Amino acid sequence: xxxxxxxxxxxxxxxxxxxxxxxxxxxxxxxxxxxxxxxxxxxxxxxxxxxxxxxxxxxxxxxxxxxxxxxxxxxxxxxxxxxxxxxxxxxxxxxxxxxxxxxxxxxxxxxxxxxxxxxxxxxxxxxxxxxxxxxxxxxxxxxxxxxxxxxxxxxxxxxxxxxxxxxxxxxxxxxxxxxxxxxxxxxxxxxxxxxxxxxxxxxxxxxxxxxxxxxxxxxxxxxxxxxxxxxxxxxxxxxxxxxxxxxxxxxxxxxxxxxxxxxxxxxxxxxxxxxxxxxxxxxxxxxxxxxxxxxxxxxxxxxxxxxxxxxxxxxxxxxxxxxxxxxxxxxxxxxxxxxxxxxxxxxxxxxxxxxxxxxxxxxxxxxxxxxxxxxxxxxxxxxxxxxxxxxxxxxxxxxxxxxx
Amino acid sequence: xxxxxxxxxxxxxxxxxxxxxxxxxxxxxxxxxxxxxxxxxxxxxxxxxxxxxxxxxxxxxxxxxxxxxxxxxxxxxxxxxxxxxxxxxxxxxxxxxxxxxxxxxx
Numbered sequence: 001x002x003x004x005x006x007x008x009x010x011x012x013x014x015x016x017x018x019x020x021x022x023x024x025x026x027x028x029x030x031x032x033x034x035x036x037x038x039x040x041x042x043x044x045x046x047x048x049x050x051x052x053x054x055x056x057x058x059x060x061x062x063x064x065x066x067x068x069x070x071x072x073x074x075x076x077x078x079x080x081x082x083x084x085x086x087x088x089x090x091x092x093x094x095x096x097x098x099x100x101x102x103x104x105x106x107x108x109x110x111x112x113x114x115x116x117x118x119x120x121x122x123x124x125x126x127x128x129x130x131x132x133x134x135x136x137x138x139x140x141x142x143x144x145x146x147x148x149x150x151x152x153x154x155x156x157x158x159x160x161x162x163x164x165x166x167x168x169x170x171x172x173x174x175x176x177x178x179x180x181x182x183x184x185x186x187x188x189x190x191x192x193x194x195x196x197x198x199x200x201x202x203x204x205x206x207x208x209x210x211x212x213x214x215x216x217x218x219x220x221x222x223x224x225x226x227x228x229x230x231x232x233x234x235x236x237x238x239x240x241x242x243x244x245x246x247x248x249x250x251x252x253x254x255x256x257x258x259x260x261x262x263x264x265x266x267x268x269x270x271x272x273x274x275x276x277x278x279x280x281x282x283x284x285x286x287x288x289x290x291x292x293x294x295x296x297x298x299x300x301x302x303x304x305x306x307x308x309x310x311x312x313x314x315x316x317x318x319x320x321x322x323x324x325x326x327x328x329x330x331x332x333x334x335x336x337x338x339x340x341x342x343x344x345x346x347x348x349x350x351x352x353x354x355x356x357x358x359x360x361x362x363x364x365x366x367x368x369x370x371x372x373x374x375x376x377x378x379x380x381x382x383x384x385x386x387x388x389x390x391x392x393x394x395x396x397x398x399x400x401x402x403x404x
Numbered sequence: 405x406x407x408x409x410x411x412x413x414x415x416x417x418x419x420x421x422x423x424x425x426x427x428x429x430x431x432x433x434x435x436x437x438x439x440x441x442x443x444x445x446x447x448x449x450x451x452x453x454x455x456x457x458x459x460x461x462x463x464x465x466x467x468x469x470x471x472x473x474x475x476x477x478x479x480x481x482x483x484x485x486x487x488x489x490x491x492x493x494x495x496x497x498x499x500x501x502x503x504x505x506x507x508x509x510x
Contacts, residue, residue, distance in 0.1 A: 015485060041486065043471075057452070060488060291472055294485050316472065368469055372460045 002027040004304060005088055005096055007078040007243055008104035009033025011041060011290055012272030014059035015297025016102050021068045023305055029070045030096050032088065036075035037128060038062055043290050045131040046155035047320055051162055052135060056128060078105075081247035083265055100267045100304050103244060103255060104297070107237035107273035107288055116209030122231045125152055134232060138163050141229035145169075145218045147206045149176035151319050152234035154189060157198050158321040160232075168199040168226050170206060170218065182335075185351055185363055188344050189321075192365075196322050201226075206233070237288055239274040252276065254286045259310040261300050269304065271296035280312050281379055282331040289317040314375035318368075327371040330361030330378040339389045342367050350374075357383040376400045407495075407506040415498050418442065423466065425457035429507045433494060436477045438464050443477040444494040444505040451487035 004020060006013045009031050017031045033039065039059035048054040065072035077091035081103075087095045109124045116122065121141075123134050134156070138144070144160050146153050149171040157167045173179060175186030176193065190200060204222045209215055209231060217227040239254040249255060249265050254276035261269050261277065272293035276286040295313045303309060319326040324347055335353040342349030350370040353361040359382055362374040373396035377384060380400065388394045412426035418437045425434045425447040432447035434457040443464070447457050454470035461467075465483055467474050473487035480493040495506040 011486075018485075018488065057486075059486070290486075294472075298484060318471065369460070372467065372469075 002099040003030065003097060004028065004100050004102070005030045005032065005098035006102045006104060007032050007081075007088060008102075008106055008240075008272070008274075009035065009039045009072075009074060010104060010106045010272065010293060011039065011059060012106070012293035012297040013102065013104035014039025015294050016104065016271065016301050017070050018060050018064070019298045019301035020304065021070065023301055025301075025305055027099075030073065030098075031065070031070055032073045032076060032078045032090065032096070034075070034077040035127060038065065038072065038074060040128065041290065042126075043318075045128065046125060046152055047159060050125075050131050050135060050156065050159045078243050079246065080243060081249065081268070083248045083268075086267070098267075101269070102300055102304070103249070103263070103268065103270040103274060104272045104293070105240040105243055105274050106293075107239050109234075110236045110238050111233075112206075112235065114206055114208055116211065116215070117233075119209050119211045119215045120213070121211065121215030121229065122209050122233065124233045125156060126237075134230070137230040138165060141165055143168070143228040143230075145226050145228040145231045147218070147231065147233040148235040149173075149189075149200065150180070150234055150236060151177065153232070154193065154321055155319060156232050156234065157193055158196070161196050161198060162322070166197075166199075166228075168201065168228070169193075170201045170204050170220055170224075170226070172203065172205045174202050176200070181363060182338070184338060184344075188347065188365065189326075191345075192321060192324055192347060237273065239276075239286065241274060244270075244274075256284070259312075260303055260308060261296060261311055262303075269300050271300050277311065279331075280310055281381065282315075285331055287315055287331070289315070291316050312379055314378045316371065316375065324365050325368055326363075326365055327368045328361065328363045329371045329375045330359070332360035335360055337386070339386045341370060341390050341392055352384075352386075352389045354383075354386070359384055359389075370396055373397050407508050409497070409499075409504040410507050411502050411504050412444075413503055415501050415503055417503070421461060423457040423459075423461050425455055428494075428505050431507065433505050433507070434466070434477075435496070435503065435505075436461050436464075436466060438477065442496055442498075442503060444496040445475070445477055445480050446491040446493075448491070449473055449487060450482075450489040450491055451485075456491070 041057040079089045143166040146169040176189040178186040204220045207219045207221045210217045241251040255270040273288045316329040332353045335355045337354040339352040347365045350364040350367045364371045410428040423436045434447035436443045449468040451473045459469040474484035480490040
């Protein structure tokens with residue numbers, strides 16, 4: 001009997017366990033997670049769950065683990081891997097032997113040591129209890145002060161506005177999501193939030209949080225003092241690599257894995273936010289989105305069972321803000337051409353990001369079909385005619401080169 | 405109780421490679437046209453309830469537009485998450501130019 005151990009019970013780890021059983025693997029599966037809850041989806045934590053519109057969405061029903069003979073150890077932390085003995089050491093002192101191991105430890109919120117960060121009413125958002133705490137604060141708050149306008153900041157701003165709070169955001173860059181989207185598309189996000197009454201202050205950052213026993217105001221680097229009853233900090237994440245660092249599994253901005261999700265240590269894999277993946281199209285990238293964790297979880301299960309397939313997903317995510325559906329596919333850190341299909345001002349458009357004529361990424365507001373349809377083009381490295389991309393009458397599926 | 409055949413629309417309303425959704429009794433049924441063959445399945449994604457007919461059809465795979473769950477339109481089985489439960493599929497027939505599906509089958 002072989003034993004497969006999964007360290008980390010988020011979307012990636014939970015999906016890997018599920019996919020192993022779905023594929024008919026009947027050996028031992030041990031799923032170890034620090035959180036006491038079974039694996040759950042994090043995207044709703046900033047959206048419908050935060051607004052009290054839904055309960056948690058579990059990756060598998062709570063009874064699934066027992067019914068499928070998965071040794072689920074929730075609420076216990078994996079400390080290190082003894083690579084030579086092929087054992088995982090847990091925080092409770094026990095050891096679990098493995099034939100193959102998946103590291104799916106995810107990421108944690110980046111924290112800058114600012115005065116007042118520990119005040120009640122100052123939040124960040126990563127785990128279910130964080131969302132509960134924000135919900136609880138929001139019930140007694142008229143105004144929230146947000147630090148950072150990435151996707152988490154933008155979604156929390158949207159949800160808190162929908163709950164009726166006034167929201168002021170302080171952001172270092174010149175637009176929301178400027179690093180990811182550039183100034184033009186970042187400007188479209190800014191317009192969306194401005195039209196929904198969010199006050200945004202750019203080119204400024206948090207200096208300290210003030211309050212007498214509870215948050216009362218944020219003082220910024222530029223000397224502004226912004227009062228509110230609660231604050232939420234969303235300034236990015238960093239990969240959780242301690243298990244690997246204590247284990248002779250190499251780390252370098254995450255855990256490097258090859259195209260098939262293998263680390264450099266035989267029989268050890270890494271997936272999700274923590275994996276720095278050698279992608280056949282995009283190069284070495286680390287992706288911090290739900291769908292990547294899910295797809296890598298499905299994929300690693302296949303490869304553990306011998307498929308040996310390259311992970312070449314085009315990457316995709318969504319972000320719902322107010323009544324606007326935002327989706328994005330591909331991966332681009334720089335591009336020299338942006339082609340618009342639709343109307344940016346009406347927030348019904350797809351934006352195609354190209355470099356040297358090659359399609360790298362597609363962003364959309366309320367125009368999701370073409371995000372999906374562009375994904376095969378991105379993976380195939382197609383250089384589409386910009387005139388065809390900008391024409392809504394052109395079906396992107398027809399631009400795909402004939403396969404093989 | 406035996407199932408009942410419910411009219412959902414005229415034949416030819418769903419173009420090849422496309423999908424549409426129709427009311428059939430108390431549920432929404434999606435019809436997919438795969439190379440001329442029509443397949444009927446529950447339009448409501450088992451993940452969070454989005455309309456699958458508004459998603460993408462690639463061969464016999466439908467992909468949910470909201471969160472990317474994938475189902476086989478011929479069997480209803482999950483091909484890819486986040487959904488983990490299959491969708492119902494329905495028998496389908498064409499009578500007098502009308503597409504009908506068999507719903508409420510016990």
